[in-house]
Amino acid sequence: MSRAFPRITEVRLTPILIADPPLLNRSGVHQPYTPRLIVEVETDGGVTGLGETYGDTVYLDRARELSRDLIGRSIGAVNAIASIGRSASTLLDAEPAASGLRGALTTDKVRLSVLSAFEVAVFDALGRHLGVPVHTLLGGKVRDAVDYSGYLFYKWAEHPVAVAEPDDWGPALDPDGVVRQARKFLAHGGFGSLKLKGGVMPPEEEIAAVRALAAEFPGLPLRLDPNGAWSLETSLHVAEQVGGVLEYLEDPTTALDDLAELHRRTGIPLATNMVVTAMDEVRPAFDRDAVQIVLSDHHFWGGLLATRDLAAVCRAYGRSLSMHSNTHLGISLAAMTQVAATVEGLDYACDTHYPWQAEDVLTERLVFRAGAIAVPETPGLGVGLDRDALARLHERWKAMPHYRVRDDVAALRRAGIRSSAR
């Protein structure tokens, strides 16, 4: 017989608030603090595992419910986690203020986002138990480093509220500011591609920003992501103006038929993390050829195995897979890196917000070299938890109840700015 696997004895859920710079997007502006949830799985074998996911109250509440079903399970039974709490999905919010930038919020997306952190924590524990990196448990790496893209944002110099951490990135509200930020990004991590979060300024200004980036960094692959802010006409116009320097356009608009028409008429590859965000959205998008690159997010797809499943679906249908990112810490970056290391045909560098996060709960921050994170060979995820940092950020969560739900629109309101006038 094989040695028996350790069983899960405790699931510790720690909601935290992490500092976030005033990054602008279609919905508004990032609040000074954003919630994340840190998951620790303990076992009767002594090994523990770490996971991370969205920390808004709806996720935290669901995690508290679902975590009870983890207790007693073997850490060898990872596939079985996917069915925890499964039931018919219902719509929670068609256009949630911030997480709406990853599509509508459903009960199943909340469930899967919670389970993703459980799954990652169990994989971490299993890897530590067996003395192998998580990627071995996913069939093994096919690359030694995972490329990430430098993620540029229009940005205020500082948060318009009294209590906020300062950042040293400076403002970026015009093409010059965007180029300045890009230089800083390249100095920070040597990124091999750049993405600009659009949908913030009038399209002509964003076109000018992309052109300024192309002029400053000739040949560097560029991406523009307005989070579905545009009409088909505007999308066609932008594609015409800067299609030649973009490796892809991300979620220019949200109607599948419009996306299909845009691709048909301009040939520009279209990426999404808004119109294909769950398995039941794959077929309608692929059937119309509305999407050429699916940006997976292991959180809302349900974990690392689910990400590999999505990669398989993309391969079968001749689509590319890359990765979406929302504000996250190093545990999630480590998880993204582990699964991305195992996926064949990852043609586009993955997205990450990590350079924007000055705070983390890791004992050692992950470092970008030449735009990439080296795939660790240490057991599990290859990261360690800084309990002091975790406790400090949890204290902040307790002290600041009004930031427990990310709301980029509220942040704008608080700044006295109407969304349409920024």
Next chain:
Amino acid sequence: MSRAFPRITEVRLTPILIADPPLLNRSGVHQPYTPRLIVEVETDGGVTGLGETYGDTVYLDRARELSRDLIGRSIGAVNAIASIGRSASTLLDAEPAASGLRGALTTDKVRLSVLSAFEVAVFDALGRHLGVPVHTLLGGKVRDAVDYSGYLFYKWAEHPVAVAEPDDWGPALDPDGVVRQARKFLAHGGFGSLKLKGGVMPPEEEIAAVRALAAEFPGLPLRLDPNGAWSLETSLHVAEQVGGVLEYLEDPTTALDDLAELHRRTGIPLATNMVVTAMDEVRPAFDRDAVQIVLSDHHFWGGLLATRDLAAVCRAYGRSLSMHSNTHLGISLAAMTQVAATVEGLDYACDTHYPWQAEDVLTERLVFRAGAIAVPETPGLGVGLDRDALARLHERWKAMPHYRVRDDVAALRRAGIRSSAR
């Protein structure tokens, strides 16, 4: 750092001939001996691994070429095996005499069939190295036993040649014979469903056989598989006559549009291992709704990870996955069981020829209980190699060069029977 993984030092390829009863199919009759290839992977860590695949000369030759590329690889790098020898695929045979019953033979299908045995052997070695069953390396089992279907064949009493092993199954050439065989099958393994290989007798006789089975075993799920022998009209007629007692009809005909029309008009679920046999065949079939159940074969899809990939594609498109079988031994049955144990939504019992194989290379034969194989908890595949049996079957391969390519049509010719007159 993690412990380093053992590296592959040797790949031993042993072609064998195994006894096969005179089972009838659309192409002809199974020859008295059929080739298989047993793969042994040795490592510098002491652990070894077992794999099995098609043994016809074209596979053996390719295995000899490709095995050189395994030497020196880490057994932790399973995903990387899929790209060994990858190049543009060309058609080898549009309708090969026997393996044509799994679609056209391409260079890539040969390559993947070889790699599947390499991958299984490496998984076996990795599992032994880590002390875990292979299913743990696929995310863990979601069931404790894998259901198989009893696989009925029209059958002669004996091979019409002098040198052949006798079998004790007796003939089955009419409804009574088929029912008699089914009783024997149920006594052998307690199967919870029965499949009849059709396309052998005139459709009316096969309809009568299915009706006889339904009358004898009320409520037992039945399947009929004529290997694409019928026209759309015949398929419609059969679906009308016995659709009510069939859980699915398998490859009644081969044109996608005909299959789609058959399903649309009759509602009968259609399974295939002939029109969807490689990733590039998925989309045309799914787009037309020509196939509701894909019968995966880990050999020609390229291994266990590829089988999980196919399962993901089926799930995304609302199709079911089950498993096809060709003549195989216990190593392949163990591999099928390991991966099937990890796949969610395996709604239909898998096919297997195993009960027809009196010979094996295992130290201990796998046993069906209540139609299922228990998922082993022992390290690796959970099976051991009987070297004496392997040597004996290899000696037979050396002594009988005319059976090194399976050819069911040749077997008919040798029996002095024209295909159309049997």
